[in-house]
Structures are given as C-alpha cells and as structure tokens.
Amino acid sequence: MAFALARVASAATDMAQAMDMNDAAPFGMLWLDQLEWRGLSQPNGAAWQAEGWYGGDYDKAWIRTEGDSYSGRGEAARAELFWDHAVSSWWNLEAGGRKDFGTGPARGWAAFGVRGLAPQGIDVEATVYAGDASRTAARLKIEYELLFTQRLVLQPEMEMNVYGRADPARDQGAGVADLEVGLRLRYELRREFAPYAGLVWVRHYGAAGSFQSSGGPNQNELSLAVGLRMWL
Numbered sequence: 598m599a600f601a602l603a604r605v606a607s608a609a610t611d612m613a614q615a616m617d618m619n620d621a622a623p624f625g626m627l628w629l630d631q632l633e634w635r636g637l638s639q640p641n642g643a644a645w646q647a648e649g650w651y652g653g654d655y656d657k658a659w660i661r662t663e664g665d666s667y668s669g670r671g672e673a674a675r676a677e678l679f680w681d682h683a684v685s686s687w688w689n690l691e692a693g694g695r696k697d698f699g700t701g702p703a704r705g706w707a708a709f710g711v712r713g714l715a716p717q718g719i720d721v722e723a724t725v726y727a728g729d730a731s732r733t734a735a736r737l738k739i740e741y742e743l744l745f746t747q748r749l750v751l752q753p754e755m756e757m758n759v760y761g762r763a764d765p766a767r768d769q770g771a772g773v774a775d776l777e778v779g780l781r782l783r784y785e786l787r788r789e790f791a792p793y794a795g796l797v798w799v800r801h802y803g804a805a806g807s808f809q810s811s812g813g814p815n816q817n818e819l820s821l822a823v824g825l826r827m828w829l
Contacts, residue, residue, distance in 0.1 A: 625651035626828060631781075633824025635665070635797060642667035644797075644822075650681065657681040659691065664699060671700030673767075677708060677724075688713035695726060701767035704728055710736075718742070733761030750791075754779040776800045783826055791826045 627649040635642045648661035659681040664674025679693035689712050697704040710724030719741050726734040740754040756777045763771045781795030799818040 623652050625649065628828040630826060631663075631822075631824055632826075633793075633822045635667075635820035635822050637819055637821045640668045640670065642670075642820075652681070655683045659693075666699075673697075673699045679708065679710075681712075685713075691724070697767065701764075704732070704764070704767065706732070706734065731762070732764070735759045748785045750783050750785065752779075752781045752783065752793075752795075754781070770802065773802045775802065779822065781822065781824075789828050792824070793826055794821070794823050796820070797822045 627647075629645075629647045631644060631646040633644050635644055642665055644663075644665040646661075646663040648659065650657045650659040652658055657680075659679040660677065661679075662674065662676040664672060666672040675695055675697050677693060677695040679691040681689050681691050683689050691708070691710045691712060693708050695706040695708045697706075706726035706728040708724055708726050710722065712720075712722045715721050719739060722736070722738040724736045726732075726736070728734070736756070736758050738754070738756045740752060743751040743753075745751065754777075758774045760769050760771055760774050763769065777797065777799045779795060779797045781793045783791040783793030785791040797818075797820045799820075801816045801818075
C-alpha cells in the first residue's frame, strides 16, 4: 500500500509539471502500516510494520522496519534501508541492507529486491538477502485492499520468509521458516488515520517450528489483532 501511495505522490508531481510548477523538489512520506496488539489462545504480544521514503520520481531512499514481541518468547525485529529506482510505471528495483535485532545475536544482510503493483492492484515485495557465514534468505510479501465503502477497507496480507541455512541462535530453521497470513478490517476516520481489527495466522515450519514450540507459541499461531494505521 505504501508503494501505491508513492505512485499517487508521483502522479501529483506529474500534474505539477503540467502546471509549470516546481517538480524537481524531492518529497517524502512516513507510513505506519501496522501498530497492533495480538492475543487469543497464544501469549499476548505486539507487532509493528512501518516504512518511509524520500526522493524524486525515479530515485528514492526507502527505509522500513517490522517486528513483534511476545511474552515468554522475546522480540524479533528488522530494519532495512534501500536505494529504490523506478524501472517502469509500476515497478521499482531496490538495493541496500538489512539488520536483524531482538532476541539472539544481531545479523547483517545485503539486500536486493523488486516491488510494485501487479495486475488487479496487488502490492508485491520480493527481496533476496546475503549475509555473513554464507547465510542467504528471501522474503515475499503480498497485500491487497478491498473497499466496501470509501472508509471501510478489508486488507488481506501474506508474508513468507525463507532461509538458506539454520540459525538456532535466532530460532530460525533452513528452508521455509514462517508464513504469516493476516486479514484486517479498518475504518478510515481520515485517510491518514484508521483503527482496525482482524485475525493473524502464523505457521512456523521445520526446525523453526521446533525452536518456537520449545520456548513459546506452537507451530500454528492464531491471534486477534487490534491496532492503528496512519501516515504523514
């Protein structure tokens, strides 16, 4: 969704150009996609996703962060910084780095990816990572927005993480480590401010599932999510 908003901002810049206004000036946005409490049969926790960018129509600096913190399991978080370059009307290439924080040792990664809008307005992010000690990883995120009214919006979302080798110190197995599917219904009091509620299902696979079940939630987690979404 943040990518779609970036394209809207770019369109506004094109309009300014048509009106002989200054379109060379850079612009930016801060976006808090999720700030939520999670709880149901699993231990209570909190999760967040946020990103921001600054630049022009073709090149931007893009930062994003996400993570969660559960009682009895600790915290898992990451921050990423990219140079983002538009290669077509709706697709961008990205290159940068990622840092993992939280429980366990910090990990650093080089990151390369693509993000854009697929047909039917599906927002896609696909990123591959290379770290020290021959570590590799990949991340795929897909989301969509279904408008019931101008204010009531249903947002399905899916995220999958894959690792080339196990990292027991960070509770990560090799192969598909986790799959998260969320369904959130929000009401936009304003376009920039919307409370929401929904369900989040997380599946931990393979060794990652064993790590999780040994010190926290089981391999399958179903949580009620209540939160806030806003942007500047």
